[in-house]
Amino acid sequence: MQQYVDHDPSPKASDFSCSFLTYDGHKGTDFGLRDPALLDRGVFVVAAAAGRVVARRDGVIDKIYTAEDAERVDKIECGNGVVIQHDNGWQTQYCHMKQGSVTVTKGQIVAQGDPLGQVGVSGKAAFPHLHLSVRQGNRVVDPYAPNGRLSCDGDLETLWDLTPAYQQGDLLYIGFSDRVPEFDDVKMGTVPQELTPQSPALVMYVHGFGTQKGDQLELEFTGPAGTIAQQTITLPKDQAQMMRAIGRNRKADWPRGSYTATARLIRNGVEIQLLQKDMRID
Ligand SMILES: [Zn+2]
Incomplete structure (x- = not known):
């Protein structure tokens, strides 16, 4: 886990633990790869919960984002991605997947853990990773702090089945x-x-x-x-x-x-x- 949801509404940024592993306006959680060879070998992205695929995109090249890509990725910052609609207005969105790896189609029903595609570096991504956004209605939800309260002392009530450890670098x-x-x-x-x-x-x-x-x-x-x-x-x-x-x-x-x-x-x-x-x- 390398970047978290930004909880600071000002131009500054704060993650759920009152620390700096985020940037202004970041609306998701970024999972990186420890060994870069895994990008080529393939790491599956799976559905966080059961639901219906309501959007999917594939065909965007895998490339580390630089300023010269701004026009190319305009409006497709998510790159190759999937949006799943869950019960009670919940949505999850999965971004930057590998070109040609997205295996689900629009309208498809998925179960928790079903593969959606593979980790890649498409769209506006500075390094290979999965960006996971969680929303309820229009509200951005941080799976580490679903009620929006910061937990500066590390006392966490999260949405994860098993909460991935927070490591500050x-x-x-x-x-x-x-x-x-x-x-x-x-x-x-x-x-x-x-x-x-x-x-x-x-x-x-x-x-x-x-x-x-x-x-x-x-x-x-x-x-x-x-x-x-x-x-x-x-x-x-x-x-x-x-x-x-x-x-x-x-x-x-x-x-x-x-x-x-x-x-x-x-x-x-x-x-x-x-x-x-x-x-x-x-
Ligand atoms: Zn991200």
Whole structure:
């Protein structure tokens, strides 16, 4: 869970926990992918509750949104999406699904848990994710705070059967490459990953979300011959999506064997996440 419903009517933004994992006017909950390779492999989006499909769209390309896409996605910000009408005026809407993945038709009756399509990055989406909106009539409902009351102390009465944990930022994924990757490739899982003794550089990168100004990011990259790179970074600003990379250019062939990347996110002296990943050069 990376972004939540905005409860602040002003141009500022607040999620249900009185924190910052939202943006002004956001009307839903965003589910990201921890491993970007899941975008290609396919993650099903399922109906939150039983109902009837009253709208569906498919055919919008999967692309990370930038300003130049504004005209293309005008009025189709949801991308490939489905709207389900439930009892008592409740509606759920599912957005940004993968092109060609939407499996339901308008008028179809669905049961809770029925697949609707797959997670994608169509419409106005800055990273691959499912955006879920819940409405009753015209009222936006936050499934974490259905009565609209903020719960700054973490005391929750939610709409979820099992309430997904709220995490105030996290490291999602460590990867390796022979170059500093483009951020869009990191998000889409399309970074070149193959490494050999002749690779021009060895780079480790880490992808995170909800990082804050002042967070410490400790990165360490070691191999059979010792440390390849090591850096502690104080993050200079709040970021909904964050990527950092360290590495070294090749001077001689990289030794064959096992390499380890470690990334640690620390906030106010407390470790939020520790990720570690191994790879081999053979
Ligand atoms: Zn969203």
